[in-house]
Amino acid sequence: MTITLKPTASETTIQNNGSDIFTVDSTGIAMASGKTITDDAPSFSARMTSSQTVPTTTFTKILFNVENWDTNSNYDTTLSRFTPTVAGYYQFNGSSFISSGSGRVFTLLFKNGAVAKYGSNLATTVNGGITTAVNAQLEANGSSDYFECMLYQESGSNQTINADRTLSWFDGFLAKAA
Numbered sequence: 315m316t317i318t319l320k321p322t323a324s325e326t327t328i329q330n331n332g333s334d335i336f337t338v339d340s341t342g343i344a345m346a347s348g349k350t351i352t353d354d355a356p357s358f359s360a361r362m363t364s365s366q367t368v369p370t371t372t373f374t375k376i377l378f379n380v381e382n383w384d385t386n387s388n389y390d391t392t393l394s395r396f397t398p399t400v401a402g403y404y405q406f407n408g409s410s411f412i413s414s415g416s417g418r419v420f421t422l423l424f425k426n427g428a429v430a431k432y433g434s435n436l437a438t439t440v441n442g443g444i445t446t447a448v449n450a451q452l453e454a455n456g457s458s459d460y461f462e463c464m465l466y467q468e469s470g471s472n473q474t475i476n477a478d479r480t481l482s483w484f485d486g487f488l489a490k491a492a
Contacts, residue, residue: 355385355487355488355491356386356388356399356400356404357383357384357385357486357487358381358384358485358486358487359382359383359384359483359484359485360382360384360483360484360485361380361482361483362376362380362477362482363380364477365475365477367473367474367475368472368473368475370417370468370469370472370473371467372466373424373464373465373466374464374465375394375463375464376394376408376463376482378391378394378482378484379391382479382485393462394462394463394484395460395461395462396460396484397458397459397461398454398456398459398461398488400454400488400491401455401456401457401491402456402490402491402492403452403454403489403490404451404488404489405487406448406449406463406484406485407447407449407485407486408423408447408448408449408483408484408485409446409447409481409482410445410481411475411476411481411482412443412445413442413473413476414444414474417468417469418466419446419467419469420432420434420467421433421447421464422448422464423450423462423464424461425460426458426459426460430450430461431450431452433447434446434447443476445481448463451489453492456492463484
């Protein structure tokens with residue numbers, strides 16, 4: 315194995331047996347095997363400020379209207395949606411807690427207004443209520459795709475999503491750039 319440093323006026327490249335494996339340009343942006351490495355990759359975490367009523371047998375967007383953080387300004391608190399501007403594969407996580415009810419309960423991820431992933435319908439009873447979660451990696455084009463967290467419940471009556479920040483939340487981050 316031969317490791318070589320190849321500095322130029324605009325970048326420094328590290329080669330292994332003649333093949334580029336790592337490059338740092340004059341601005342400090344690093345590339346490994348052609349993929350950008352950055353410490354400011356899109357990431358967000360959002361929560362609710364007040365409880366939300368959810369009708370039975372209806373997909374209802376959960377109104378996560380406050381950011382805990384949003385590293386790339388891609389989360390819209392008015393629309394409760396994430397629209398990433400970097401193409402790639404994103405890890406999304408969502409959780410919701412309803413204070414009572416019975417029947418199936420799902421937390422879901424929607425991509426561009428359609429179901430992308432169902433969470434577990436094996437709701438867990440916590441503190442006298444039901445919590446359910448969804449976790450998935452989804453691809454984003456970096457320009458027009460958007461993601462939302464929804465709730466669907468079949469209790470036969472309206473239920474209330476509790477706004478406790480430890481029980482109802484939505485977050486995501488860039489796992490791998492395209």
